[in-house]
Amino acid sequence: MTASNPLFADRLIAWQEQYGRHDLPWQVSDPYRIWLSEVMLQQTQVGTVIPYFLNFIARFPDVAALASASPDDVLAAWSGLGYYSRARNLHRAAQMLVNSHGGHFPQAPEALIELPGVGRSTAAAIAVFAFGARAAILDGNVKRVLARWAGIEGWPGEKRVENTLWQLAESLLPSSGIAGYTQGLMDLGSQVCTRTRPCCGACPVKEDCVACIAGRQSQLPAPKPRKTIPERHVVLLLIRDARGRIFLERRPPAGIWGGLWSLPEAQDTLSAASLCACRYGVNVDFDPPLPDVRHTFTHFHLAITPLPGAVNGAVVVTDSGTGWFDLVDIETLGLPAPVRRLLK
DNA sequence: AACGCGGGGCG
DNA sequence: CGCCCAGCGTT
Structure with missing residues (x-):
């Protein structure tokens, strides 16, 4: 926050009143419906949840109805939503509520969290929407909003980062208007501060958002670190002419091997001939591919399939980004190491 | 084809 | 605590 901006929470509350969602079927006072919606929304988006929610409420209108239903009926109503342990936990929790809480929901988050x-x-969300408790939620949307707004580095799945986010979420809570604030945080994350292509122009907190100011929306929050680096595959074309020269192409200035001379790259062996005809205007007869060569970069493995081929007669090259080179001249060119190795 | 999602269960 | 899983939708 800067001195010139109203509190984060106040801007969010005002935004939610004007642009947020107010007509969702679980925006009611019934704790049962709020609980059910929060569990359904745990791994599933709003648009998918709505029909399941309405059907579920029609079949099991209250905690008692759910508690006394058979597991099969509950699972049937859940069928298609996925993560079926949610339905089993829901059923168990309903029975706990009936047997141990007189069929009523406890109000404190510390009590709600005891429910399977x-x-x-989720405990905080129920406590906020059903009972107006002053508690912080931290779901995937909120993590993204806060990580961007405060410029919090690191993957939110990491304990240290998550602790920081919880602390921040608590510190931003308003002293009043908690439900609108919490709904606003959710709505902002799902409608404006989206994972890809966020609509920062429509954001009520863009003025002091670290990610927006620095143009780092795509870097925050940091993605989950991959343990196995991805494998990429290219076909590199070893095209010779009648004089034994090799055809090279200068790579685009940005990206892998930027600006270096390299072998033409094809997606696969089948498309190589049409690519040569289309892009370079040469007809190439390709031989069977040579065995793959593996090369490891920092961020991915590259499997290279060398594909030898020949064109007949001399070919005039007009594009300055391509050319025919004698193998002896290739020594003096700037070539990527694996390509140089391949040519030997 | 890989990723994201909240919570539970495991070692 | 870290690690993995669940199932569907999105990218």
Whole structure:
């Protein structure tokens, strides 16, 4: 926050009143519906949840109805939503509520979290929407909003980062208007501060958003680190002419091997001939591919399939980005190491 | 084809 | 605590 901006929470509350969602079927006072919606929304988006929610409520209108239903009926109503342990936990929790809480929901997040299927964030959401508790939620949308706004580095799945986010989420809570604030945070994350292509122009907190100011929306929050680096595959074309020269192409200035001379690259062996005809205007007869060569970069493995081929007669090259080279001249060119190795 | 999603269960 | 899983939708 800067001195010239109203509080983060106040801007979010005002935004939610004007642009947020107010007509969702679980925006009611019934804790049962709020709980059900929060569990359904744990791994599933709003648009998918709505019909399941309406059907579920029609079949099991209250906690008692759910508690006394058969597991099969509950699972049937859940069928298609996925993560079926949610339905089993829901059923168990309904029975706990009937047997141990007189069929009523406890109000404190610390009590709600005891229900199976209710974690810290879901407990807070229920407590906020059903009972007006002053508690912080931290779901995927909120993590993204806060990580961007405050410029929090690191992957939010990492404990250290998550602790920081929880702390921030608590510190930003308003003293009043908690439900509108919490709904606003959710709505902002799902409608404006989206994972890809966020609509920062429509954001009520863009003025002091670290990611927006620095243009780092695509870098925050940091993605989950991959343990196995991805494997990429290219076909490199070893095209010779009648004089034994090799055909090279200068690579685009940005990206892998930027600006270096290299062998033409094809997606696969089958498209190589049409690519040569289309892009270079030469007809090439390709031989069977040579065995793959593997090369490891920092961020991915590259499997190279060398594909030898021949054109007949001399070919005049007009494009300055391509050319025919004698093998002896290639020594003096700037070539990527694996390509140089391949040519030997 | 890989990723993201909240919570639970495991070692 | 870190690690993995669940199932569907999105990218």
